């Protein structure tokens with residue numbers, strides 16, 4: 528994000544919006560980003576962060592309620608993008624038309640005692656409807672799926688797009704960036720290293736034990752004892768629940784998720800703009816394991832996924848975690864596929 532704010536500063540200091548610094552050799556092109564669920568707990572701070580991103584020229588804020596206020600508020604910020612609010616089904620097409628990136632944080636969040644899968648019954652239908660509209664109005668957009676359960680909503684989206692004849696696996700992403708954000712924060716705390724320089728890949732899926740942080744690959748190296756690695760792994764896997772319990776019935780992570788969503792969308796935009804070596808962990812169609820979808824490091828480019836990167840060397844503990852997560856992740860994927868086809 529620091530690079531994002533640096534970019535904002537660069538933009539302000541420039542007499543032209545067609546910047547050449549930091550974003551490849553070409554001038555920064557026009558890019559439309561749509562946020563679906565923009566008036567929600569994640570949607571509002573995410574709208575703010577996308578408004579601060581100089582790579583965005585048009586920001587479409589869509590929700591079934593309350594978007595006029597959010598859009599009016601955000602639109603007063605003196606940054607590049609033009610902001611428009613859209614409310615209700617009848618305006619969804621206009622919100623989506625011409626979008627390069629669509630971010631979906633629409634749907635209900637968890638309350639204490641619930642799993643992400645408990646959200647399936649409500650959120651599966653919401654995501655299905657929104658993806659049908661994406662297939663119709665902006666079939667070439669990169670779709671950043673935040674709505675839970677991500678392990679099922681991404682497969683639902685893929686089936687909807689297949690039915691519409693628009694599916695391109697390179698353009699569909701489950702946003703797992705918050706797992707990476709948490710793993711970096713928790714690791715930096717234990718390893719007593721500055722968090723800004725920390726990298727930790729997180730693979731698998733986005734629920735409980737399907738979240739597999741690869742602390743053996745964390746940099747800078749810290750040689751933490753096994754018990755600390757296990758505690759860090761568990762805390763990363765339960766990070767969402769930690770927030771749900773602390774919010775005590777008032778929802779789940781929103782601010783850290785908006786930050787993570789903004790990082791991932793920024794990476795997608797940089798990829799589209801031809802910036803080289805943009806790599807993020809994300810849940811995509813994958814051959815990395817025998818599962819049809821899997822989160823791992825992915826190189827982003829002008830068409831979305833440029834390359835799904837392999838897992839690298841795993842510790843015995845991580846190998847064990849990988850085998851343990853597969854049945855649950857596969858069941859969630861299959862549940863999504865079945866729902867979309869019934």
Ligand SMILES: NC(=O)C1=CN([C@@H]2O[C@H](COP(=O)(O)OP(=O)(O)OC[C@H]3O[C@@H](n4cnc5c(N)ncnc54)[C@H](O)[C@@H]3O)[C@@H](O)[C@H]2O)C=CC1
Pocket residue numbers: 563564565566567568569570589590591592632633634635636637646650653656657672673674675676677702703704705706733778779780781784
């Ligand atoms: N991928 C991840 O790492 C994370 C995912 N999430 C998930 O994000 C989702 C949203 O969470 P919050 O923003 O906290 O919930 P929220 O309830 O505060 O906001 C959801 C918004 O979606 C809107 N909405 C409902 N149906 C819609 C539709 N058909 N079209 C457009 N908008 C619609 C609501 O009006 C509301 O404004 C939840 O499913 C949550 O579990 C939350 C945190 C992290």
Ligand SMILES: O=C([O-])CC(=O)C(=O)O
Pocket residue numbers: 636637643675705766767768770771779780
């Ligand atoms: O835990 C939840 O329900 C929300 C979420 O996905 C997260 O914070 O990682």
